[in-house]
Amino acid sequence: MNHPAPRIVVIGAGVVGLCCAWHLQKRGAAVTVIDPAPPGSGCSSGNAGALSPGSVAPLALPGAATSGLKMLLDRDGALTIKPSYALRAVPWLWRFVRAADPARVEAIATALAALLFPAIERHKEIMAEVGAPELVRDLGQLYVYRSAEQLKKDDYAWNLRRKHGVRLELLDSAALHAMEPAIGPDYTVGLLITDSAYCPNPQRHAEAIAAGVARLGGQFVSDRAVAIETDGGRVSGVRGARGSIAAEHVVLAAGAWSAELLRPLGYRVPLETQRGYHVNIPDPGFSIARPVVPADRKVFCTPMEGGLRVAGSVEFAGLKAPPTRRRGELLFGDLKAVFPQARTEGASDFWMGNRPCLPDSLPVIGPAERVRNLWFAFGHGHLGLTGSAPTGQMLGQAILEGRPNIDLRPYAIERFG
Numbered sequence: 001m002n003h004p005a006p007r008i009v010v011i012g013a014g015v016v017g018l019c020c021a022w023h024l025q026k027r028g029a030a031v032t033v034i035d036p037a038p039p040g041s042g043c044s045s046g047n048a049g050a051l052s053p054g055s056v057a058p059l060a061l062p063g064a065a066t067s068g069l070k071m072l073l074d075r076d077g078a079l080t081i082k083p084s085y086a087l088r089a090v091p092w093l094w095r096f097v098r099a100a101d102p103a104r105v106e107a108i109a110t111a112l113a114a115l116l117f118p119a120i121e122r123h124k125e126i127m128a129e130v131g132a133p134e135l136v137r138d139l140g141q142l143y144v145y146r147s148a149e150q151l152k153k154d155d156y157a158w159n160l161r162r163k164h165g166v167r168l169e170l171l172d173s174a175a176l177h178a179m180e181p182a183i184g185p186d187y188t189v190g191l192l193i194t195d196s197a198y199c200p201n202p203q204r205h206a207e208a209i210a211a212g213v214a215r216l217g218g219q220f221v222s223d224r225a226v227a228i229e230t231d232g233g234r235v236s237g238v239r240g241a242r243g244s245i246a247a248e249h250v251v252l253a254a255g256a257w258s259a260e261l262l263r264p265l266g267y268r269v270p271l272e273t274q275r276g277y278h279v280n281i282p283d284p285g286f287s288i289a290r291p292v293v294p295a296d297r298k299v300f301c302t303p304m305e306g307g308l309r310v311a312g313s314v315e316f317a318g319l320k321a322p323p324t325r326r327r328g329e330l331l332f333g334d335l336k337a338v339f340p341q342a343r344t345e346g347a348s349d350f351w352m353g354n355r356p357c358l359p360d361s362l363p364v365i366g367p368a369e370r371v372r373n374l375w376f377a378f379g380h381g382h383l384g385l386t387g388s389a390p391t392g393q394m395l396g397q398a399i400l401e402g403r404p405n406i407d408l409r410p411y412a413i414e415r416f417g
């Protein structure tokens, strides 16, 4: 007897929701993706494009309180908190500092490695099937430092990566400038992360996956989910602003907005938006072959289809405040620090996106214990492009085959009590 395809609603058409939809539809489910915005138009369109399986060091490392405070004191530094939002950010920041305990950091790194290591392979698999293999380029990523002393300050994070098997190639000034001749003379030390890649057009990447989902038979509904509906302790569907959709399973992948939909179900998740910015420069007057990251400025300079993208900044200001123009403008200074010859004529307007961040740098992935057949896929923070494809595979297997390919416990929502 043929069983009907299980109906699954995915809330959110960001890259995470799209990869979940793709893996679920591919495995025979009848998937509906609900989002009021076009696929991939949120945070997933404007990121730096880095596919970083080796980014296993969480943001909260031992000494996070001191280094964070130092960064905050620099008004134009990489990290800022809007004064009117400072009190609201305190509980999250407190959890962030507590996650920097060395034993916890080790456990988080292990969980990040399990999630992220297969990322490039997983992205290539989807991109090959949706007919856009050119959207994964594996030429490594290059972190650059002004001096060996400056590099030493990041020893903890790099050693943690090495310990987990991440391959790093140290470059002296000659080797660095031979690899990327456009880099200015102030940067004299390079670290090449060989097993990493980038996507030269995250918007097109998301759209290609969405088209792939549709070709497999998946549906897209342009609506805002207002409630996850339950019946007798299990999920029964999603109520949208314009109507309800019945489902046997629901996947919550609404990025930084996911916590709102969970409150009525009794979940309090410390999900915070870390707002990031980018600017695109059509012709900076030089080219680079791979993402270049000036480590002291904490931005990515990525060669994209249609020009160079400079992306970075972390701003705590909540989900409602308008973008802060100054944060975008600072990206030009970051660019000129590493590429002093850069031309910025014709630069795009500044873009802002909401990174969905949990204080321990781990996403929430897996089943809800309290509501049967509700699944989570949100909170990927600074690594949501990288983590999207492996998350999709994990959830596809967990929901439809009853066996995720890795232990999902480290990503459980219950870790927040």
Ligand SMILES: Cc1cc2nc3c(=O)[nH]c(=O)nc-3n(C[C@H](O)[C@H](O)[C@H](O)COP(=O)(O)OP(=O)(O)OC[C@H]3O[C@@H](n4cnc5c(N)ncnc54)[C@H](O)[C@@H]3O)c2cc1C
Residues within 6 Å of the ligand: 011, 012, 013, 014, 015, 016, 017, 034, 035, 036, 037, 038, 040, 041, 042, 043, 044, 045, 046, 047, 048, 049, 050, 051, 052, 223, 224, 225, 226, 253, 254, 255, 256, 257, 258, 261, 275, 276, 277, 278, 300, 311, 312, 313, 352, 353, 354, 355, 356, 377, 378, 379, 380, 381, 382, 383, 384, 385, 386, 387
């Ligand atoms: C400046 C910057 C640079 C970055 N660089 C990188 C990088 O180089 N590499 C990397 O791996 N990651 C990077 N990231 C992080 C990455 O972009 C995010 O982690 C990722 O895009 C999150 O994807 P998502 O699908 O969870 O969220 P989103 O892309 O934000 O998608 C969430 C979707 O949910 C929808 N939604 C919200 N509420 C509802 C609702 N009630 N009903 C229905 N739909 C809803 C939204 O409309 C949206 O489309 C960067 C982020 C920024 C800001």
